[in-house]
Amino acid sequence: MFTGLIQAIGTLTHSSPNQLTIQWAGASHPAMADIALGDSIAVNGICLTAETVLPQGFVATVSPETLDRTALGKLADGSRVNLESSLRVGSKIGGHFVTGHIDGQGVLEAATATDNAWTLSFTVPDRRVARYIVPKGSIAVNGISLTVADCSPSGDWFAVAVIPVTYRETTLQDLRPGQSVNLEGDVLGKYVEKFLQAEPGLNGAQSEGPGRDMISPDFLVEHGYG
Structure with a gap:
Protein backbone atom coordinates (compact mmCIF):
# COMPACT_ATOMS: atom_id res chain seq x y z
CA MET A 1 0.00 0.00 0.00
CA PHE A 2 1.21 3.51 -0.89
CA THR A 3 -0.03 7.10 -0.55
CA GLY A 4 0.89 8.67 -3.88
CA LEU A 5 3.37 11.08 -2.30
CA ILE A 6 6.64 10.77 -4.22
CA GLN A 7 9.76 10.39 -2.08
CA ALA A 8 12.54 10.31 -4.67
CA ILE A 9 13.30 10.38 -8.39
CA GLY A 10 15.23 7.48 -9.86
CA THR A 11 16.69 6.54 -13.22
CA LEU A 12 15.51 3.40 -15.00
CA THR A 13 17.66 0.97 -16.99
CA HIS A 14 16.40 -2.19 -18.71
CA SER A 15 18.85 -4.85 -17.50
CA SER A 16 16.93 -7.40 -19.61
CA PRO A 17 13.47 -7.49 -21.24
CA ASN A 18 11.91 -8.42 -17.87
CA GLN A 19 14.34 -6.90 -15.39
CA LEU A 20 14.84 -3.28 -14.38
CA THR A 21 17.57 -1.50 -12.48
CA ILE A 22 16.46 1.62 -10.62
CA GLN A 23 19.11 3.95 -9.24
CA TRP A 24 19.31 7.45 -7.84
CA ALA A 25 22.15 9.90 -7.37
CA GLY A 26 22.86 12.26 -4.48
CA ALA A 27 20.57 12.72 -1.51
CA SER A 28 17.19 11.04 -1.51
CA HIS A 29 14.30 10.64 0.90
CA PRO A 30 15.29 8.78 4.10
CA ALA A 31 12.74 6.08 3.25
CA MET A 32 14.90 5.11 0.29
CA ALA A 33 18.02 4.73 2.47
CA ASP A 34 16.94 1.55 4.27
CA ILE A 35 15.48 -0.49 1.42
CA ALA A 36 15.86 -4.21 2.13
CA LEU A 37 15.54 -7.37 0.08
CA GLY A 38 11.87 -8.08 -0.66
CA ASP A 39 10.62 -4.55 0.01
CA SER A 40 7.81 -3.15 -2.12
CA ILE A 41 8.58 0.06 -3.98
CA ALA A 42 6.27 1.95 -6.33
CA VAL A 43 8.02 2.84 -9.59
CA ASN A 44 5.85 5.30 -11.55
CA GLY A 45 2.98 3.91 -9.50
CA ILE A 46 3.78 0.24 -10.15
CA CYS A 47 4.40 -1.94 -7.11
CA LEU A 48 7.70 -3.77 -7.68
CA THR A 49 9.76 -5.99 -5.38
CA ALA A 50 13.41 -5.26 -4.64
CA GLU A 51 15.21 -8.50 -5.59
CA THR A 52 18.72 -7.08 -5.37
CA VAL A 53 19.61 -4.06 -3.23
CA LEU A 54 22.28 -1.69 -4.57
CA PRO A 55 24.10 1.10 -2.68
CA GLN A 56 21.68 3.63 -4.20
CA GLY A 57 19.08 1.57 -5.96
CA PHE A 58 17.63 -1.86 -6.54
CA VAL A 59 16.86 -4.45 -9.21
CA ALA A 60 13.31 -5.72 -9.86
CA THR A 61 11.66 -8.18 -12.24
CA VAL A 62 8.50 -7.18 -14.11
CA SER A 63 5.92 -9.66 -15.35
CA PRO A 64 4.48 -9.75 -18.89
CA GLU A 65 1.15 -8.57 -17.39
CA THR A 66 2.87 -5.49 -15.94
CA LEU A 67 4.57 -4.66 -19.23
CA ASP A 68 1.28 -5.11 -21.10
CA ARG A 69 -0.88 -3.00 -18.78
CA THR A 70 1.56 -0.20 -17.95
CA ALA A 71 3.75 2.29 -19.77
CA LEU A 72 6.90 0.88 -18.18
CA GLY A 73 8.05 -0.93 -21.32
CA LYS A 74 7.82 2.30 -23.33
CA LEU A 75 10.43 4.08 -21.23
CA ALA A 76 13.93 4.35 -22.66
CA ASP A 77 17.04 3.66 -20.60
CA GLY A 78 17.89 6.74 -18.57
CA SER A 79 14.27 7.80 -18.12
CA ARG A 80 13.43 9.36 -14.76
CA VAL A 81 10.79 7.62 -12.63
CA ASN A 82 8.84 8.48 -9.48
CA LEU A 83 9.65 6.38 -6.40
CA GLU A 84 7.74 5.73 -3.19
CA SER A 85 8.40 3.11 -0.54
CA SER A 86 5.47 1.19 0.91
CA LEU A 87 3.34 2.76 3.63
CA ARG A 88 4.48 2.03 7.17
CA VAL A 89 2.28 1.67 10.23
CA GLY A 90 2.00 5.05 11.93
CA SER A 91 3.04 7.03 8.85
CA LYS A 92 1.08 10.08 7.76
CA ILE A 93 -1.32 9.59 4.86
CA GLY A 94 -1.19 12.86 2.97
CA GLY A 95 -2.38 11.59 -0.41
CA HIS A 96 -4.85 8.71 -0.80
CA PHE A 97 -4.67 4.93 -0.63
CA VAL A 98 -2.74 3.70 -3.67
CA THR A 99 -2.27 -0.04 -4.20
CA GLY A 100 0.43 0.04 -6.85
CA HIS A 101 -1.70 -2.09 -9.20
CA ILE A 102 -2.21 -0.13 -12.42
CA ASP A 103 -5.66 -0.16 -14.02
CA GLY A 189 -14.59 3.32 -5.94
CA LYS A 190 -13.80 -0.23 -7.02
CA TYR A 191 -15.30 -1.68 -3.84
CA VAL A 192 -18.40 0.48 -4.24
CA GLU A 193 -18.76 -0.78 -7.81
CA LYS A 194 -18.45 -4.38 -6.64
CA PHE A 195 -20.98 -3.77 -3.88
CA LEU A 196 -23.54 -2.32 -6.29
CA GLN A 197 -23.12 -5.28 -8.64
CA ALA A 198 -23.73 -7.86 -5.91
CA GLU A 199 -26.89 -9.92 -6.38
CA PRO A 200 -29.03 -11.59 -3.68
CA GLY A 201 -28.35 -15.30 -3.33
CA LEU A 202 -24.73 -15.03 -4.44
CA ASN A 203 -22.95 -18.35 -3.73
CA GLY A 204 -26.23 -19.76 -2.42
CA ALA A 205 -26.52 -17.21 0.41
CA GLN A 206 -28.85 -14.27 0.83
CA SER A 207 -27.00 -10.98 0.53
CA GLU A 208 -26.97 -9.02 3.81
CA GLY A 209 -26.36 -5.66 2.15
CA PRO A 210 -28.82 -3.50 0.21
CA GLY A 211 -29.37 -4.18 -3.45
CA ARG A 212 -28.74 -1.59 -6.12
CA ASP A 213 -32.40 -0.48 -6.12
CA MET A 214 -32.37 0.06 -2.34
CA ILE A 215 -29.58 2.67 -2.33
CA SER A 216 -31.28 6.05 -2.32
CA PRO A 217 -30.59 9.49 -0.83
CA ASP A 218 -32.75 8.52 2.18
CA PHE A 219 -30.79 5.28 2.67
CA LEU A 220 -27.46 7.19 2.60
CA VAL A 221 -28.70 9.79 5.12
CA GLU A 222 -29.94 7.02 7.42
CA HIS A 223 -26.51 5.40 7.41
CA GLY A 224 -24.51 8.55 8.08
CA TYR A 225 -23.70 9.79 4.59
CA GLY A 226 -26.04 12.79 4.57
Missing part, protein backbone atom coordinates in the same frame (compact mmCIF):
# COMPACT_ATOMS: atom_id res chain seq x y z
CA GLY A 104 -4.54 1.08 -17.43
CA GLN A 105 -2.82 3.82 -19.36
CA GLY A 106 -3.69 7.40 -20.21
CA VAL A 107 -2.10 9.86 -22.64
CA LEU A 108 -1.04 13.43 -21.85
CA GLU A 109 -3.06 15.81 -23.97
CA ALA A 110 -1.63 19.13 -22.80
CA ALA A 111 0.27 20.80 -19.94
CA THR A 112 -0.46 24.48 -19.40
CA ALA A 113 1.15 26.83 -16.90
CA THR A 114 -1.16 29.14 -14.94
CA ASP A 115 -0.36 31.89 -12.43
CA ASN A 116 0.19 29.52 -9.51
CA ALA A 117 -0.17 25.99 -10.87
CA TRP A 118 -0.01 23.71 -13.86
CA THR A 119 -3.08 22.25 -15.55
CA LEU A 120 -2.53 18.83 -17.11
CA SER A 121 -5.17 17.12 -19.22
CA PHE A 122 -5.22 13.45 -20.22
CA THR A 123 -7.19 11.23 -22.54
CA VAL A 124 -8.11 7.77 -21.23
CA PRO A 125 -8.78 5.25 -24.01
CA ASP A 126 -8.77 2.36 -21.52
CA ARG A 127 -12.25 1.79 -20.06
CA ARG A 128 -10.72 -0.25 -17.22
CA VAL A 129 -9.69 3.01 -15.58
CA ALA A 130 -12.01 5.59 -17.22
CA ARG A 131 -15.02 4.31 -15.28
CA TYR A 132 -13.37 5.21 -11.96
CA ILE A 133 -12.65 8.84 -12.87
CA VAL A 134 -15.12 11.23 -11.23
CA PRO A 135 -15.06 15.01 -10.51
CA LYS A 136 -13.01 15.80 -7.38
CA GLY A 137 -12.11 12.13 -7.04
CA SER A 138 -8.60 10.79 -6.47
CA ILE A 139 -6.42 9.46 -9.28
CA ALA A 140 -2.81 8.25 -9.27
CA VAL A 141 -0.87 9.42 -12.35
CA ASN A 142 2.51 7.70 -12.58
CA GLY A 143 2.14 7.06 -8.86
CA ILE A 144 1.33 10.68 -7.94
CA SER A 145 -1.80 11.28 -5.89
CA LEU A 146 -3.85 13.94 -7.69
CA THR A 147 -7.40 15.27 -7.58
CA VAL A 148 -9.57 15.28 -10.69
CA ALA A 149 -10.41 18.93 -11.37
CA ASP A 150 -12.63 18.19 -14.36
CA CYS A 151 -13.57 15.17 -16.46
CA SER A 152 -15.93 13.99 -19.18
CA PRO A 153 -19.06 12.06 -18.10
CA SER A 154 -17.52 8.78 -19.28
CA GLY A 155 -14.10 9.49 -17.74
CA ASP A 156 -12.29 9.18 -21.07
CA TRP A 157 -10.84 12.67 -20.52
CA PHE A 158 -9.81 14.43 -17.32
CA ALA A 159 -7.75 17.35 -16.07
CA VAL A 160 -5.78 17.95 -12.87
CA ALA A 161 -4.35 21.08 -11.28
CA VAL A 162 -0.78 20.58 -10.05
CA ILE A 163 0.90 22.89 -7.54
CA PRO A 164 4.47 24.03 -8.31
CA VAL A 165 6.17 21.81 -5.70
CA THR A 166 4.51 18.66 -7.07
CA TYR A 167 5.38 19.62 -10.63
CA ARG A 168 8.97 20.40 -9.66
CA GLU A 169 9.62 17.35 -7.44
CA THR A 170 8.11 14.66 -9.72
CA THR A 171 8.48 13.54 -13.32
CA LEU A 172 5.35 15.43 -14.39
CA GLN A 173 7.73 18.08 -15.68
CA ASP A 174 9.24 15.50 -18.06
CA LEU A 175 5.94 14.59 -19.75
CA ARG A 176 5.25 15.68 -23.31
CA PRO A 177 1.92 15.60 -25.21
CA GLY A 178 1.26 12.14 -26.59
CA GLN A 179 3.25 10.37 -23.86
CA SER A 180 1.62 7.49 -21.99
CA VAL A 181 1.20 7.47 -18.21
CA ASN A 182 0.16 4.84 -15.67
CA LEU A 183 -3.25 5.37 -14.09
CA GLU A 184 -4.75 3.82 -10.97
CA GLY A 185 -8.30 4.67 -9.94
CA ASP A 186 -9.37 5.10 -6.33
CA VAL A 187 -9.63 1.66 -4.72
CA LEU A 188 -12.67 2.78 -2.70
Whole structure:
Protein backbone atom coordinates (compact mmCIF):
# COMPACT_ATOMS: atom_id res chain seq x y z
CA MET A 1 0.00 0.00 0.00
CA PHE A 2 1.21 3.51 -0.89
CA THR A 3 -0.03 7.10 -0.55
CA GLY A 4 0.89 8.67 -3.88
CA LEU A 5 3.37 11.08 -2.30
CA ILE A 6 6.64 10.77 -4.22
CA GLN A 7 9.76 10.39 -2.08
CA ALA A 8 12.54 10.31 -4.67
CA ILE A 9 13.30 10.38 -8.39
CA GLY A 10 15.23 7.48 -9.86
CA THR A 11 16.69 6.54 -13.22
CA LEU A 12 15.51 3.40 -15.00
CA THR A 13 17.66 0.97 -16.99
CA HIS A 14 16.40 -2.19 -18.71
CA SER A 15 18.85 -4.85 -17.50
CA SER A 16 16.93 -7.40 -19.61
CA PRO A 17 13.47 -7.49 -21.24
CA ASN A 18 11.91 -8.42 -17.87
CA GLN A 19 14.34 -6.90 -15.39
CA LEU A 20 14.84 -3.28 -14.38
CA THR A 21 17.57 -1.50 -12.48
CA ILE A 22 16.46 1.62 -10.62
CA GLN A 23 19.11 3.95 -9.24
CA TRP A 24 19.31 7.45 -7.84
CA ALA A 25 22.15 9.90 -7.37
CA GLY A 26 22.86 12.26 -4.48
CA ALA A 27 20.57 12.72 -1.51
CA SER A 28 17.19 11.04 -1.51
CA HIS A 29 14.30 10.64 0.90
CA PRO A 30 15.29 8.78 4.10
CA ALA A 31 12.74 6.08 3.25
CA MET A 32 14.90 5.11 0.29
CA ALA A 33 18.02 4.73 2.47
CA ASP A 34 16.94 1.55 4.27
CA ILE A 35 15.48 -0.49 1.42
CA ALA A 36 15.86 -4.21 2.13
CA LEU A 37 15.54 -7.37 0.08
CA GLY A 38 11.87 -8.08 -0.66
CA ASP A 39 10.62 -4.55 0.01
CA SER A 40 7.81 -3.15 -2.12
CA ILE A 41 8.58 0.06 -3.98
CA ALA A 42 6.27 1.95 -6.33
CA VAL A 43 8.02 2.84 -9.59
CA ASN A 44 5.85 5.30 -11.55
CA GLY A 45 2.98 3.91 -9.50
CA ILE A 46 3.78 0.24 -10.15
CA CYS A 47 4.40 -1.94 -7.11
CA LEU A 48 7.70 -3.77 -7.68
CA THR A 49 9.76 -5.99 -5.38
CA ALA A 50 13.41 -5.26 -4.64
CA GLU A 51 15.21 -8.50 -5.59
CA THR A 52 18.72 -7.08 -5.37
CA VAL A 53 19.61 -4.06 -3.23
CA LEU A 54 22.28 -1.69 -4.57
CA PRO A 55 24.10 1.10 -2.68
CA GLN A 56 21.68 3.63 -4.20
CA GLY A 57 19.08 1.57 -5.96
CA PHE A 58 17.63 -1.86 -6.54
CA VAL A 59 16.86 -4.45 -9.21
CA ALA A 60 13.31 -5.72 -9.86
CA THR A 61 11.66 -8.18 -12.24
CA VAL A 62 8.50 -7.18 -14.11
CA SER A 63 5.92 -9.66 -15.35
CA PRO A 64 4.48 -9.75 -18.89
CA GLU A 65 1.15 -8.57 -17.39
CA THR A 66 2.87 -5.49 -15.94
CA LEU A 67 4.57 -4.66 -19.23
CA ASP A 68 1.28 -5.11 -21.10
CA ARG A 69 -0.88 -3.00 -18.78
CA THR A 70 1.56 -0.20 -17.95
CA ALA A 71 3.75 2.29 -19.77
CA LEU A 72 6.90 0.88 -18.18
CA GLY A 73 8.05 -0.93 -21.32
CA LYS A 74 7.82 2.30 -23.33
CA LEU A 75 10.43 4.08 -21.23
CA ALA A 76 13.93 4.35 -22.66
CA ASP A 77 17.04 3.66 -20.60
CA GLY A 78 17.89 6.74 -18.57
CA SER A 79 14.27 7.80 -18.12
CA ARG A 80 13.43 9.36 -14.76
CA VAL A 81 10.79 7.62 -12.63
CA ASN A 82 8.84 8.48 -9.48
CA LEU A 83 9.65 6.38 -6.40
CA GLU A 84 7.74 5.73 -3.19
CA SER A 85 8.40 3.11 -0.54
CA SER A 86 5.47 1.19 0.91
CA LEU A 87 3.34 2.76 3.63
CA ARG A 88 4.48 2.03 7.17
CA VAL A 89 2.28 1.67 10.23
CA GLY A 90 2.00 5.05 11.93
CA SER A 91 3.04 7.03 8.85
CA LYS A 92 1.08 10.08 7.76
CA ILE A 93 -1.32 9.59 4.86
CA GLY A 94 -1.19 12.86 2.97
CA GLY A 95 -2.38 11.59 -0.41
CA HIS A 96 -4.85 8.71 -0.80
CA PHE A 97 -4.67 4.93 -0.63
CA VAL A 98 -2.74 3.70 -3.67
CA THR A 99 -2.27 -0.04 -4.20
CA GLY A 100 0.43 0.04 -6.85
CA HIS A 101 -1.70 -2.09 -9.20
CA ILE A 102 -2.21 -0.13 -12.42
CA ASP A 103 -5.66 -0.16 -14.02
CA GLY A 104 -4.54 1.08 -17.43
CA GLN A 105 -2.82 3.82 -19.36
CA GLY A 106 -3.69 7.40 -20.21
CA VAL A 107 -2.10 9.86 -22.64
CA LEU A 108 -1.04 13.43 -21.85
CA GLU A 109 -3.06 15.81 -23.97
CA ALA A 110 -1.63 19.13 -22.80
CA ALA A 111 0.27 20.80 -19.94
CA THR A 112 -0.46 24.48 -19.40
CA ALA A 113 1.15 26.83 -16.90
CA THR A 114 -1.16 29.14 -14.94
CA ASP A 115 -0.36 31.89 -12.43
CA ASN A 116 0.19 29.52 -9.51
CA ALA A 117 -0.17 25.99 -10.87
CA TRP A 118 -0.01 23.71 -13.86
CA THR A 119 -3.08 22.25 -15.55
CA LEU A 120 -2.53 18.83 -17.11
CA SER A 121 -5.17 17.12 -19.22
CA PHE A 122 -5.22 13.45 -20.22
CA THR A 123 -7.19 11.23 -22.54
CA VAL A 124 -8.11 7.77 -21.23
CA PRO A 125 -8.78 5.25 -24.01
CA ASP A 126 -8.77 2.36 -21.52
CA ARG A 127 -12.25 1.79 -20.06
CA ARG A 128 -10.72 -0.25 -17.22
CA VAL A 129 -9.69 3.01 -15.58
CA ALA A 130 -12.01 5.59 -17.22
CA ARG A 131 -15.02 4.31 -15.28
CA TYR A 132 -13.37 5.21 -11.96
CA ILE A 133 -12.65 8.84 -12.87
CA VAL A 134 -15.12 11.23 -11.23
CA PRO A 135 -15.06 15.01 -10.51
CA LYS A 136 -13.01 15.80 -7.38
CA GLY A 137 -12.11 12.13 -7.04
CA SER A 138 -8.60 10.79 -6.47
CA ILE A 139 -6.42 9.46 -9.28
CA ALA A 140 -2.81 8.25 -9.27
CA VAL A 141 -0.87 9.42 -12.35
CA ASN A 142 2.51 7.70 -12.58
CA GLY A 143 2.14 7.06 -8.86
CA ILE A 144 1.33 10.68 -7.94
CA SER A 145 -1.80 11.28 -5.89
CA LEU A 146 -3.85 13.94 -7.69
CA THR A 147 -7.40 15.27 -7.58
CA VAL A 148 -9.57 15.28 -10.69
CA ALA A 149 -10.41 18.93 -11.37
CA ASP A 150 -12.63 18.19 -14.36
CA CYS A 151 -13.57 15.17 -16.46
CA SER A 152 -15.93 13.99 -19.18
CA PRO A 153 -19.06 12.06 -18.10
CA SER A 154 -17.52 8.78 -19.28
CA GLY A 155 -14.10 9.49 -17.74
CA ASP A 156 -12.29 9.18 -21.07
CA TRP A 157 -10.84 12.67 -20.52
CA PHE A 158 -9.81 14.43 -17.32
CA ALA A 159 -7.75 17.35 -16.07
CA VAL A 160 -5.78 17.95 -12.87
CA ALA A 161 -4.35 21.08 -11.28
CA VAL A 162 -0.78 20.58 -10.05
CA ILE A 163 0.90 22.89 -7.54
CA PRO A 164 4.47 24.03 -8.31
CA VAL A 165 6.17 21.81 -5.70
CA THR A 166 4.51 18.66 -7.07
CA TYR A 167 5.38 19.62 -10.63
CA ARG A 168 8.97 20.40 -9.66
CA GLU A 169 9.62 17.35 -7.44
CA THR A 170 8.11 14.66 -9.72
CA THR A 171 8.48 13.54 -13.32
CA LEU A 172 5.35 15.43 -14.39
CA GLN A 173 7.73 18.08 -15.68
CA ASP A 174 9.24 15.50 -18.06
CA LEU A 175 5.94 14.59 -19.75
CA ARG A 176 5.25 15.68 -23.31
CA PRO A 177 1.92 15.60 -25.21
CA GLY A 178 1.26 12.14 -26.59
CA GLN A 179 3.25 10.37 -23.86
CA SER A 180 1.62 7.49 -21.99
CA VAL A 181 1.20 7.47 -18.21
CA ASN A 182 0.16 4.84 -15.67
CA LEU A 183 -3.25 5.37 -14.09
CA GLU A 184 -4.75 3.82 -10.97
CA GLY A 185 -8.30 4.67 -9.94
CA ASP A 186 -9.37 5.10 -6.33
CA VAL A 187 -9.63 1.66 -4.72
CA LEU A 188 -12.67 2.78 -2.70
CA GLY A 189 -14.59 3.32 -5.94
CA LYS A 190 -13.80 -0.23 -7.02
CA TYR A 191 -15.30 -1.68 -3.84
CA VAL A 192 -18.40 0.48 -4.24
CA GLU A 193 -18.76 -0.78 -7.81
CA LYS A 194 -18.45 -4.38 -6.64
CA PHE A 195 -20.98 -3.77 -3.88
CA LEU A 196 -23.54 -2.32 -6.29
CA GLN A 197 -23.12 -5.28 -8.64
CA ALA A 198 -23.73 -7.86 -5.91
CA GLU A 199 -26.89 -9.92 -6.38
CA PRO A 200 -29.03 -11.59 -3.68
CA GLY A 201 -28.35 -15.30 -3.33
CA LEU A 202 -24.73 -15.03 -4.44
CA ASN A 203 -22.95 -18.35 -3.73
CA GLY A 204 -26.23 -19.76 -2.42
CA ALA A 205 -26.52 -17.21 0.41
CA GLN A 206 -28.85 -14.27 0.83
CA SER A 207 -27.00 -10.98 0.53
CA GLU A 208 -26.97 -9.02 3.81
CA GLY A 209 -26.36 -5.66 2.15
CA PRO A 210 -28.82 -3.50 0.21
CA GLY A 211 -29.37 -4.18 -3.45
CA ARG A 212 -28.74 -1.59 -6.12
CA ASP A 213 -32.40 -0.48 -6.12
CA MET A 214 -32.37 0.06 -2.34
CA ILE A 215 -29.58 2.67 -2.33
CA SER A 216 -31.28 6.05 -2.32
CA PRO A 217 -30.59 9.49 -0.83
CA ASP A 218 -32.75 8.52 2.18
CA PHE A 219 -30.79 5.28 2.67
CA LEU A 220 -27.46 7.19 2.60
CA VAL A 221 -28.70 9.79 5.12
CA GLU A 222 -29.94 7.02 7.42
CA HIS A 223 -26.51 5.40 7.41
CA GLY A 224 -24.51 8.55 8.08
CA TYR A 225 -23.70 9.79 4.59
CA GLY A 226 -26.04 12.79 4.57
